[in-house]
Amino acid sequence: MPARKGTATPKGGAVAGATTEPAGLNGDGSAARSASVIANVFDVLRCFTVQEPLQGVTEIAAQVGLHKSSVSRILATLEREGIVERDDLSRKFRLGLGLLAVAGPLLADLDVRRVSLPMLRDLSAATGESAALVLWDGAEAVTVEQVPSAQNIKHTTPLGTRYASPLNASVQVFLAELPDDTARARIEDAAAQTGRGADELLARLHRTRERGFAVNYGDTFPEEVGISAPVRDHRGETVAAVLLAAPLYRVDDRRLEELGRACAHTAAQISARLGAVPA
Known part of the structure; x- marks a missing residue:
């Protein structure tokens, strides 16, 4: 039973009946126990x-x-x-990246995100489509910033949305940075789920490297086009990706190339701000 207010439960040599300060706001130790649990969680983290x-x-x-x-x-x-x-x-x-959901103010100090936001706004305004920034957690691409299209019909995703399929443009950007044998090992399990062969998926990664941006033309959702390009830091490593999302009906072959070039240009601008040497 909890100790009565003004007394202490015998523990560790304490004398029953001795007067003490209340253990918590309610005098029953509940606040102290709650604080202790929270402290333990932070200690673990x-x-x-x-x-x-x-x-x-x-x-x-x-x-x-x-x-x-x-x-x-x-x-x-x-x-x-x-x-x-x-x-x-x-x-x-x-x-885990679930921390992003409770670390909004911290994200404002994340260099790549802070640097990217003005350029994402410019990209969205220039193309009329939604622009986003995604990071890689080692297995999935995660949306950490987004500027929605000003048009009535648009494609947007909540912050924290994860992309895992190698058909997703942003995932292709990060997988394209891997050696072929490593990339193949990563996509072989997903190949059966996508209905595409590993050779086809690997060819997409080669195409991404060649032209500087990746394309998801209705592959994951039949009404959506995703275009993504890599953001590099001063070491030349891909640390993020710019993502453009648009309704498929607005994107023919010609516009696909235009959006791809615009996306790659913005990614290169952000990379330059991070100290990357131009290719």
Whole structure:
């Protein structure tokens, strides 16, 4: 039973009946316990670092001084919310992009996002279509910024939307950065699900490299066209992708090339702002 207000429950040598300050706002310790749980959650999250991005239950328990069962329950809750996710290979945990949903102010300080927004606005205004910025989490492309088209009929997606299919233009951009053997291994499992052969999907990646942008012409949704181009940093690494989304009925072959060039141009502008050397 919780201790009565003004008394302390015997614990660790405390004397029953001794007067104490109230344990919590309600005098029953509930606020203190809640604060303790929250503190434990933050302690668990702080275990994930740049140097050690993957953490298992045992490692975390040792670092925070909690029982493994407690850590496992915390991680299970965080995983359901997308705050952490499992690494497919090691089955350990890492931070998930679900953090984006609760880190809006933090996103404003994300260099690539801050740099990109004015150029995405210009791209959307110039093309009349929705422009977005996507990041790669190692397995999926995730929308982190978007400027909707001003037209009545448009294609938009909520921030945090994930793209996993190699038919998605933004996914093709990131897969095109991989060596052929690595890319093939990544797309072979998806090939059966898309109804396309691995050779066909790999050929798309080659085409993406050649022309500087990827195309999804009604492949994932029959009424939508997606066009994406890579954003590179000062090391020349692809750190993001610009994505244009438009209704298919507005995009014929000629306009497809125009949108592709516009998308690639904007991606190159953003890359230059990040310090990338022009190709």
